[in-house]
Amino acid sequence: MTGSEFQRARSAHAKQAREEAILDAARALGGEGPVRGVTLTDIASAVGMHKSALLRYFETREQIFLKLTAEGWRECGADLRAHLERCDEATPATVAEIFARSLAARPLFCDLLAQAPLNLERNVSIDSVRDFKLVTLHEIELIGHELRRLLGLSERQILDTFATATSMAGALWQMATPGPRVRELYATDPRLGHAIVEVEPRLYRVLDALLTGFTTGGPGRTT
């Protein structure tokens, strides 16, 4: 290795370490409270950098959180595959339970799933969106293979199942963690008791019914 190669390797290594420290800080802050409240300044402070220095590593606050969303897809995807691959056969209820448990166990990922199409994907470069989309596409292909094997789902049903599982995990998580005023309202007004949401049981019931409907077949549901 020449001197300049060594320099470059060392600086590439330092850059990566910095990027990881930034992602660690964003992950910790996003895990403590809702992602919507975490600013670039908060992340920079947690890493001990100035905001302008942080922007040499990431385009925007949204790029940081979109990277964490991709990480959530990979981790949750690996967990789903591990559980599905272990099954020789499965009912819609079994698959729904695996999805609901794995998603509900990842509150930060659920929060990010709701933020991604609304905010994150809109404030990053086209390369960042592409990287993110390719991660989701890869996971959907791998898990889709298991859904086809176990339940005989079509390509379109697989995409509809993912859209429902991820959108509902995001939306239910938002409903389950309302702001302080909404929380106070639910606690004090008995007419609104129905509005309290628990992510895992409701996600389970919705996915169970969805997959039962898909596997029951009927007109228009077979392709």
Add this chain to the structure above:
Amino acid sequence: MTGSEFQRARSAHAKQAREEAILDAARALGGEGPVRGVTLTDIASAVGMHKSALLRYFETREQIFLKLTAEGWRECGADLRAHLERCDEATPATVAEIFARSLAARPLFCDLLAQAPLNLERNVSIDSVRDFKLVTLHEIELIGHELRRLLGLSERQILDTFATATSMAGALWQMATPGPRVRELYATDPRLGHAIVEVEPRLYRVLDALLTGFTTGGPGRTT
């Protein structure tokens, strides 16, 4: 009517007219582009008021849009009831079609349905959240009555159906109207063609399968 009663009536009337002009402006601006991009300053300019004057009529930007979300619930609810009440009997597919068509025909309402739990409900007073929640509760009760009559859904299945219909309408609308960079990406990268979403057909397929699953019964799906 005494002089001061007349004064009060006239000022109450003027106040209501102002509130309606503000809601009209927010509705028009929200209908043109996504709600996320519409600021209080935009609304104030459109009504020809200063922002500080506008804040005498509404607490926050979010209160204005939460009022429009309640309006959407009432209008969409009336449309759903009109169609459901006309049915002597119905299959899951018929009900799914009625919901998907009515929701997809209201793009501003779909946008607001995604914004409500994430943003709108969090930046208003407890009274504003209560007013909003009671409107949704009332519509769910009325339409729930029809869903019970036509498909025999339980109370919990009715709530799950509403959570799915409204959350998916919101999420699918966000996916179907991505920002310019995501749109460019979909158009230029054939690997991502699957990510293009059409609200109505996907919402129809998901609700059709969900309601089929609910009416098929099975363990855990009957209460």
